[in-house]
Structure formats: structure tokens, C-alpha cells
Amino acid sequence: MVLFISRGIKSRLVKRYFPEAEEIEESNNLLKEELEKKRDILLRLPGRAKKVFSLSKILDDFTSLVEKEKIYEFLADNLKDFFLKGENILFFSLDKNKDSLKLIHSFKRDKLIIKEKEGDIIDWWVLRQNQSLIVGNFPEDFRFDYTQSLAFRERDIHSFIVSPISLGDKVLGLVRIESRKKESFSLDDLRLLRIFCDVGAAVLERAELFEKIKELAIKDALTGLFLRDIFMDKLEEELKRACFSNTKLGFAILDIDDFKKINDTYGHGVGDLVLKKVAGILKKVIGDSGNMVSRFGGEEFVFFVVRTQKEEVKKMAELVRDQIDSAKVNTRRKTVNFSISLGLVICPDDARDSLRLISRADKLLYEAKRKGKNRICFIP
Numbered sequence: 001m002v003l004f005i006s007r008g009i010k011s012r013l014v015k016r017y018f019p020e021a022e023e024i025e026e027s028n029n030l031l032k033e034e035l036e037k038k039r040d041i042l043l044r045l046p047g048r049a050k051k052v053f054s055l056s057k058i059l060d061d062f063t064s065l066v067e068k069e070k071i072y073e074f075l076a077d078n079l080k081d082f083f084l085k086g087e088n089i090l091f092f093s094l095d096k097n098k099d100s101l102k103l104i105h106s107f108k109r110d111k112l113i114i115k116e117k118e119g120d121i122i123d124w125w126v127l128r129q130n131q132s133l134i135v136g137n138f139p140e141d142f143r144f145d146y147t148q149s150l151a152f153r154e155r156d157i158h159s160f161i162v163s164p165i166s167l168g169d170k171v172l173g174l175v176r177i178e179s180r181k182k183e184s185f186s187l188d189d190l191r192l193l194r195i196f197c198d199v200g201a202a203v204l205e206r207a208e209l210f211e212k213i214k215e216l217a218i219k220d221a222l223t224g225l226f227l228r229d230i231f232m233d234k235l236e237e238e239l240k241r242a243c244f245s246n247t248k249l250g251f252a253i254l255d256i257d258d259f260k261k262i263n264d265t266y267g268h269g270v271g272d273l274v275l276k277k278v279a280g281i282l283k284k285v286i287g288d289s290g291n292m293v294s295r296f297g298g299e300e301f302v303f304f305v306v307r308t309q310k311e312e313v314k315k316m317a318e319l320v321r322d323q324i325d326s327a328k329v330n331t332r333r334k335t336v337n338f339s340i341s342l343g344l345v346i347c348p349d350d351a352r353d354s355l356r357l358i359s360r361a362d363k364l365l366y367e368a369k370r371k372g373k374n375r376i377c378f379i380p
Contacts, residue, residue: 059199066210071203072105079177079196080107085184086177088112088155092119093173094127101127101173116150122162126174132163134190137182151178159184163197165204172204220295222272223279231294231302235354238290238306242347250305250313253361254320254342257373259299262338266331273329274338275299281323285316302358310346317344317376325374339374341365350379 058078065071072091079089091105101119108114119127121144126133138146138158151157155178162176175197177185218230226234235251242249256262256278263271275295282293282301290306305313321340329336343364351357364377371377 059195062199063203065203066207068204068207068211069105071200071207075175075196075200076105076107079175079193080109082192082196083161083177083185083189085179085181086161087180088114088157088176088178090114090176090178091173092123092176094171096171104173112155115154120149120151120176121145122149122151122160123174123176126162126164127171130164130166130169130171132190132194133160134162134185134187135160136185156180158182161185161190161193163190163193165197165201167201167205170205172201175200223275223295225279225283225301226292226294228294228296231292231296232354234292235304235357238292238304239347239352239354239357242306243352247307248309248313248349249347250308250310250316250344251347251357251361252303252313252317252342252344253296253358253365254301254303254340255365255369256299257339257341257369259338262336266334266336270329270331270336274336277327277329278324278338278340281327282320285320285323302361310349313346314344314376314378317342317378321374321376341368341373342376343368344376344378346379 062071062074062078065074075091076089080086083089087109089107090103092101093104094101101123103114103117103119106114116123122133122135125143135141135144136159138144138149138152138160146152149157151160157178157180159182160176160178162174164171165173165175175193177189177193179185215224219226238249241247256274259271259274262274278301279293279295282303286293286303286305291304293301293303296302305316308316321342325337325339327338329338343361343366345351345357345361345364347357351360360379364379368375368377
């Protein structure tokens with residue numbers, strides 16, 4: 001008891017006659033805390049150095065990719081290793097024309113079903129703001145109505161990091177990493193994800209340029225249809241396949257009626273719009289499930305339909321003719337209507353090789369012209 005009282009008296013005397021002693025003690029405690037922090041940093045430094053070296057190597061490999069699917073696969077493979085707390089990693093691409101998001105790739109540590117194929121409320125927030133986002137506990141984040149989120153309702157997701165894949169103001173998509181646990185991610189995690197996404201944006205942009213260069217080499221610049229040489233090579237392949245598998249292939253040549261008159265009356269600009277309109281209808285009706293459409297030259301187009309029957313391809317050709325007959329191009333002075341004439345043949349019924357196929361279809365095309373245009377001619 002005496003000892004306790006004496007310590008109390010000593011403490012009061014020190015504070016009374018040496019007031020700076022308390023300040024020194026406080027500074028000493030702060031210094032200890034700071035030294036402990038530095039010690040923790042030093043202990044973690046070897047691991048960080050290794051991580052930075054690993055990231056540098058990954059980014060070098062990343063920038064060598066030129067195919068979109070491989071780019072997303074590479075991102076997923078590496079993000080799952082860097083973000084071990086992330087249970088799901090989702091990749092969304094942005095279609096600016098439709099103002100829509102599309103889930104194009106995902107990584108899931110568990111067998112879960114991702115239902116938000118067009119993004120969630122947090123994805124659209126990141127998209128509109130074009131900035132990264134970290135959410136520690138979804139229900140406590142005042143920025144979002146978590147009850148409207150499929151991620152929360154369906155998978156009980158509580159924490160996220162999300163980053164846009166963007167170059168300046170141009171947003172290509174976004175990446176979301178999520179966890180059911182609260183506070184799974186740090187600001188350092190968010191910065192690291194942003195690094196991946198920024199590099200990803202540059203790599204994806206370059207991949208798009210490569211795709212455009214490829215398309216220019218094989219497609220008509222005005223209509224976006226395959227060039228004649230590419231079409232002919234593919235036709236030869238499909239003719240051989242049809243003969244080998246004992247299936248039928250429909251082939252047609254079509255020509256825009258009185259196209260020269262359209263150019264002379266309204267100008268080549270309107271003529272180009274007519275060509276684009278015809279190409280668009282052909283792509284829509286004929287499709288690309290093994291079928292192919294090409295601009296054959298001038299106002300002539302060709303297409304083939306694989307694994308078909310005569311009545312089926314006749315219906316498709318008639319649908320093309322009907323939709324083009326109903327189409328129009330608006331100019332400042334007048335609405336321009338147009339039509340096509342079409343020659344249709346079937347392989348192997350009407351011909352077995354490409355030259356004879358084209359020759360017979362061409363003769364039928366001119367027969368359609370002679371009979372009054374805006375019609376289909378075929379061998380009964």
C-alpha cells in the first residue's frame with residue numbers, strides 16, 4: 001500500500017516539476033509504433049519485390065497477344081493468381097452502339113451460375129463514371145441499392161473491386177472481382193487491377209486494329225461483304241464438300257435493276273447507299289452459318305447456301321428479293337426505291353463445278369432481266 005502511494009506521489013511530482021517528460025513518453029510511444037510499421041514493411045518487401053518482378057514479366061507476355069479471346073483468357077488466368085480472395089472474376093465488353101454490356105468471359109472458383117449477363121448496378125456505375133470502384137460491404141454502401149443486385153441476391157456477394165477497361169474516354173469494357181466475405185480487397189488490390197485493365201485496354205485496342213486490317217484484306221470496304229477471290233475459294237471448298245457428303249448447295253447471282261440510272265439521276269453517293277442497303281439485307285437473310293455473301297463487282301452480288309434443299313433456297317432468294325423491293329433510300333429530294341433480278345442454281349442438280357455453276361446462274365439472271373426485272377429465274 002505504501003509502495004502504491006509512493007508511486008502515485010512520484011508520478012505527480014514528475015508531472016509537476018518535469019512537464020516535458022509526459023510529452024517525451026508520448027513521442028517515444030509514437031516512435032515505437034512507426035518502427036513497428038517499418039519493420040512490417042521490411043518483412044513484406046522481399047515478397048513485394050518478387051510480385052513486382054512477376055507482374056513485369058506477365059505484362060511483357062500480355063502485350064504480345066493479338067487475339068481477343070486469348071487476351072481475356074490470359075487476364076483471367078493471371079488475375080485469379082494475383083487475387084486469391086476473389087471468388088469470381090467477370091469480364092464484360094461494351095457495345096457503344098447499343099449502350100449494352102455483355103458478359104464475355106468468367107472465372108469461378110466454385111460451381112456458380114452468373115445470371116447478370118448484361119452487368120449489374122455496380123458495373124453500370126463504373127461504366128458511367130469511367131473510374132475504378134471498391135466496395136467493402138455491399139449492404140452498407142450508400143451509393144447502391146444492394147437489394148437490386150443479382151450478385152448480392154443470388155450469390156451473397158459482399159465485397160468487390162471493379163475497374164473499367166478504358167483508354168481515356170473510350171471505354172471497351174470492365175472487370176469485376178467479387179467475394180462473399182466482407183472487406184476482402186484493399187486499395188492496393190484496386191490499383192493492381194487498374195494496372196491490368198489499363199494494359200488490357202491498350203492490348204485490346206491493338207487487337208481491334210489487327211482485326212480491321214484483316215477485314216480490309218478480305219472484305220469490300222463499302223459493303224463489308226467478302227471480296228470475290230475469298231468467296232470463290234470458299235465456294236470451291238463447299239462444292240467439294242457438297243458432292244462428297246451428297247448434300248445440296250444453292251448458288252445465286254443478283255444484280256440491282258437500272259443501277260446506272262440511279263447513279264445518273266441521284267449521284268454516286270446515293271448509289272453507294274443503295275449498295276449498302278442491298279448488302280445489309282443479304283447479310284441479314286442469308287446469314288453466316290456456313291453460308292456466304294460477296295460483292296461480285298459493281299452492282300452484282302453472289303451468295304451460296306450450304307446443306308439446303310431447292311425449295312428452301314428458293315424461299316430465301318424470294319425473301320431477299322421481296323425485302324429489297326420494299327427497301328428505300330431517302331435523299332433530300334426524293335425517296336429512292338430499287339429492285340433486283342436474280343439467277344438461282346442448285347449443286348449438284350444443275351452443275352457440279354464452280355465455272356458451270358456461275359455460267360448457268362448468270363444466264364438465268366439475264367433471263368430474269370429480259371422477263372421484266374425484279375424477279376428470280378431458276379431451272380425447274
